[in-house]
Amino acid sequence: MSFFFDPFITFGSPSWLLTLTSALIVPFLLSEPAASATGVTSDTSDLSALLSIRAHLNPFTSLSSWDSHNSSIPFCQWLGVTCGSSKNRGRVTALNLANLGLTGSVSSDIGNLTFLRSLNLSFNNLQGQLPPELGRLSHLELLVLSRNALEGRIPGTLANCSNLWRISLGSNRLAGEIPAEFGALPKLQILSLHDNDLSGRIPASLGNLSSMTHIDLVGNRLAGTIPPSLGRLQSLVHISVTRNSLRGAIPVSIFNMSSLSYLYVGYNQLSGTLPPDMGNTLVSLEVLQAFGNILEGPLPISLPNASMLREIVLPYNRLSGPLPRDIGKLRYLSSLNLRANGFEARTAEDWEFFTSLANCSYLQTLDLEYNKLEGTLPSTIVNLSTQLTWLGLGGNEVHGSIPEGIGRFIHLERLHLDQMALTGHVPAAVGKLRNLHVLSLDDNQLSGVLPSAVGNLTQLENLYLNGNGLQGEIPKSFGNLRQLTVCDLSFNKLEGCIPEELTELTSLTRYLNLSRNLFTGPLPAEVGSLKNLESLDISKNRLSGEIPSTIGECQVLQYLYLQGNHLEGAIPDSLSSLTGIQVLDLSCNNLSGHIPVSFGRLEHVRFLNLSFNDFQGQVPNEGVFKNANVYSVTGNNKLCGGTQALHLQPCPGHVPGKKDGSPAVRSIVSIVITVTLFVLSLAAASYLLHRQRTRRCMPVVPSKRQYPMASYSEISRATDGFSPSNIIGQGSFGQVYRGTMSYDSIVVAVKVFDTVQIGAFQSFKAECETLGAIRHRNVNKILTVCSSADHNGDAFLAIVTAYMPNGSLNDWLHPGADVNGDASSTLTLLQRLNIAIDVASALDYLHHYSGTTIVHCDLKPSNVLLDNDMVAHLCDFGSAEFLKETTAGDLAKEINRISRLKGSIGYVAPGHLLHLILIYCS
Structure with missing residues (x-):
């Protein structure tokens, strides 16, 4: 009700005071009951909504105070419920039920708590979908539903909650796309949607959120590119899009954000280079994490100008060139991880960066493994920060010896100096590193005896000393390594008895x-x-x-x-x-x-x-x-x-399918067999003795004499740690990687066998034996093999062959999405004829001129590889067979054998019929 002054009433009239009083008091008196009625209705509405919320949740024990029958406890005093204190008195303004072990779902009646400003249901096990009715909460400022099991799409109706400044829905099972409508939330500062199953693109409309400070989209299936519009967010401090499927370059606009402190873009498929002036523009940057992408080019020389940098984490990329010599200017630097890139250091000037790192007194992690650093191990290594917990230089072409000064890094937890060319002894000073968890000195040229001081490393969990020239006995002090879970001393010259102390380590x-x-x-x-x-x-x-x-x-x-x-x-x-x-x-x-x-x-x-x-x-x-x-x-x-x-x-004495006969017959047969065997044994005694002395043990897998054996570490290094970006094919028993062997820098194909599959070991054996017995220009030859254990102790089998840059014949006959449709990707008639001749030449050699007839058993276009000159090479001999001389009388046996065909599923190779044809034609 409203009132107004009648323009015809004059203040000079005696009735004006009564009229004014009535106009002021009557509406007030009339409005009081109305307000009371509204309050009762609103209280009832909030109570009903709370009871509906409780009905959808379990266990009830956590919400035992939520009892509508107990009038002595008003709902404003229920667990997790907060009501307004002034104009919203009696209305629910906050609901906090975090970490109560609740299950169930979110009731749609939550949308009736129209004065709700804060909703926190995090750290429970709620399921079901987010109700669209959340969009009715026009006063909602904070929405926290993280760490549940919520499913379905994020309702776009949340865009109606114009007062929202925080949305936290991380660690659920939400799917679908990020609502583009979120770009209309003018007050939104924090958007946290990490660890869900969201797909689609990052909405460009998020660039409209001028108040935004934090974006966390880690661990989803987001695709496309990072929208350049995010660079407009002048208040943005934190961007995290790690573990998605984002492609393309990081927008230049991102590198111009002076407010940005944290940039996390790791484990995507981002490409391009880092801007040369990024150190001058990202003046507030503290953390740069972009591991596991395909970034290229040098590390910007301006990067040391970003004086606030604490972490530079860029492993598993394709970055290259020398490192900035003055990187030591980053006095707050605590982590420098550039593992598995192509950074170079060939001259003394290139190594100046290492000397400058001595100025980084807060440095805790230095990982430069698997790069292209060359030369002598810098003596300045002992000048690095004593706060180091992780030091990794392995997988580089570095020589020299391990200095005694290594013992000053008393906080060191991981020391990786593996796969280099280090010589000399393992220094006894290693025993001072009593906090060490991982000691990796494998695949070097270390010699001498193992120092007993290694037994002082009572926190040691992983010990890798394999692939050296260590001598002497294993110290009994190894029995003190009560935390040891992995011990690899293989490929050395250790001798003596295996100490009982080592085999008693139950850890x-x-x-x-x-x-x-x-x-x-x-x-x-x-x-x-x-x-x-x-x-x-x-x-x-x-x-x-x-x-x-x-x-x-x-x-x-x-x-x-x-x-x-x-x-x-x-x-x-x-x-x-x-x-x-x-x-x-x-x-x-x-x-x-x-x-x-x-x-x-x-x-x-x-x-x-x-x-x-x-x-x-x-x-x-x-x-x-x-x-x-x-x-x-x-x-x-x-x-x-x-x-x-x-x-x-x-x-x-045993004929399949027949009874053994009478006792008398069995006795006679037994006597005859005994006498015969006795005579034969006398006649063959000298032969057997000679054979026992001269018999060579033929291993199932090739020995070093047959092929140069590669270690697991060498194979891992060649393929950048079996990076998915290096996968070039799928074999019958595993994947094929493109790699570069460190000792000669040639590009190779590495076939890694999936030893979980039944038949993988037999396939590995067959391929090694087959390719070891033949040499032909049209057969892909083995360069090296690996039969070892990986760092988890599981069996590891790999065959390294020449890399064929033109892929397989199948790629050319049936081009997929990755093959251009132009004339250059089409085989000419002459090329087809030459390939057919190459394959026929290889088969003719295998069938007639390789000493023993060899049948490929899995001949198909994908097993014909093409080199630079389009010369065909037969590969994948994992199903191959050596055939012995066979007569026509063995025809039935061969038919039975061929009925159990080998090869790829859904495909029968013509080679399976070869032996039968040979029998028929003989």
């Missing part, structure tokens, strides 16, 4: 690798203490004695490599209790006795290698032994039976 969980040393004596029975170990490799040593039965107590063991020793005796029955074993290699020893039938029950086995021992008797037929592709018993001449694929002689 070893990932792997213990002592392979390719000179260890002697027995394998300690204490090896049974390694109950949590996943991988044990003591292959290629000089161990003797029997396999200790206690090894069966290592119930977590998945990989056991004991091949290439002098172990003897029978296989202990306890090995059958290793139910999780995936790879078991006992080859190239002097083991005897029978193959345990119980091995057939090892259902997780992917490769069982018992070859080149002295086993006798029947090969089991059950379980794993039904599949000849997952085990090998080659070189055991006293074995018989087994599956037909083994081509072993039938066991004496």
Whole structure:
């Protein structure tokens, strides 16, 4: 109700006072009951909304105070509820139910709390969708629903909440696009949508939010480019778009934002260069993180002018050139991570940056691994900040020795000086680094004995000393390393007995690798203490004695490599209790006795290698032994039976499918066989003795004599840590990477086998054996191989071949989206003819001139690679077979064999029919 002065009333009239009083008082009296009525209605509305919210939530115990039947506690005093104190008295203005373990969903009636300004339901387990009714909360300023399990799209109706200054919806399961309507929220300062499943593009309309200070979009599936409009946000302090699928260059406008302090753009597919003047324009920049992209070019020489910089994190890019010599001007610098780029240092001037880093007294992380730094390890390394916790220079062409002064970095937790050309001894001063968790000195040229001071590193978790020339015995002080989970001492010249103290380290969980040393004596029975170990490799040593039965107590063991020793005796029955074993290699020893039938029950086995021992008797037929592709018993001449694929002689006295006969017949047969065997053994005694002395153990995988063996670290370095950007193809048993080998800088193709797949080990073996037996211009030859363990202790197999820049024949015959449709991507008739001739030439060689007939078994366009001159090269011999001479009488067997075709799924290679054709034509 409103009132007004009647213009006809004069102040001189006696009635004017009464009239004015009535006009003032009556409306007031009339309005009071109306206000009370409205208050009752509003209170009821808020109460109903709260009860509906409670009804959608569990458990009720967290909201026990929310009881409408208890009139003594008004809802304004309920847990998490705040009401207004003045003009909004009795109305809910804030609802804070964070971290109460609530489940359920958000009620749509929450939109009836029309005076709500703050809503916080974070750190619960709420599910369902965000109700569009949230858009009715016109007073809402703060919306925090992070750390739940909310799904569906973000409602665009939130744009109606014009007072919103913070939206936090991170760590949910929200999908769809970011509403472009958010660009109409004039007061929005913080937008946090990290770790959801959002897709689409970043709305350019966000550039209209002049009050915006923080944008956090980490961990989604956002695509497209970073909108240049964000550069208009003059108040923006924090941009975080890490772990998305963004492409293109970082907009120049972003580098002109003087307010920007934090720039996180890592793990995308961003390209381009860093502006040369960015250090002059980003004057407030404190953190620059752009790891895992494809950025190119140099690190701007102006970067040291950004004096507030604390973190420069740019690993796994393609940055190159020398580093700024005055980078030490960044006095607040605490982290410099430039790992896996192409930064160079060839001259003394190029190394000046390293000397200047001594001025960075706050420096804690320095990681320059896997670049192109060359020369002598700078003596100024000992002048770096004593606050260092991470020092990494590995994977560079750096030589020299490790200085004793390394011991001054008492806070160091990780020391990576691996894959270089360091010489000299491991300094005893390393023992002063008592906070060290990771010590990686592998793949150098270090010599001398292991200092016992290493035993002082009681916090050490990972120890990598493999690939050096270390001598002497393992110090007994290694028994003090009670936190050790990984120990790799392989490829050295260590000798003596394996100390019991090492095999008693129950902390070893990932792997213990002592392979390719000179260890002697027995394998300690204490090896049974390694109950949590996943991988044990003591292959290629000089161990003797029997396999200790206690090894069966290592119930977590998945990989056991004991091949290439002098172990003897029978296989202990306890090995059958290793139910999780995936790879078991006992080859190239002097083991005897029978193959345990119980091995057939090892259902997780992917490769069982018992070859080149002295086993006798029947090969089991059950379980794993039904599949000849997952085990090998080659070189055991006293074995018989087994599956037909083994081509072993039938066991004496047993004719498949017939009864054994009467006791009298069995006795006669037994006597005859015994006498015959006795005579034959006398006749062959000298031959067997001579053969035992001269027999070479032929390993299933190539030895260093056949191919130059590469280490896992070398393969990892060549492929930039198996970067997804280097994947160039998919093979039958793994992926193919483009890489560059450090020792000759040639570009290669690296086929990494997925050892989880059944048949991968057999495929690796077949490819190595096949390509090792042939040389032809149209067959892709092996440059090097790797049969080792990765840094997790899992089996690692890789074959390195020449890189074919023109891809496969399939790429040209069936071009995809990445192949241009112009004439240059179309094969001419002459090229097609030449390729056909090349393939035919390779097959003719394999079938007739390679010594033993070789059938490829997986011939198809994708297995024909083309070099720079469009010369065809046959590849992928993982399914190849060596065929022996066959007569027409074997026709039925060959038909049965061919009925079990190998090769790619959905494709039958013509090579499978070759052997049958040869039989028919003979």
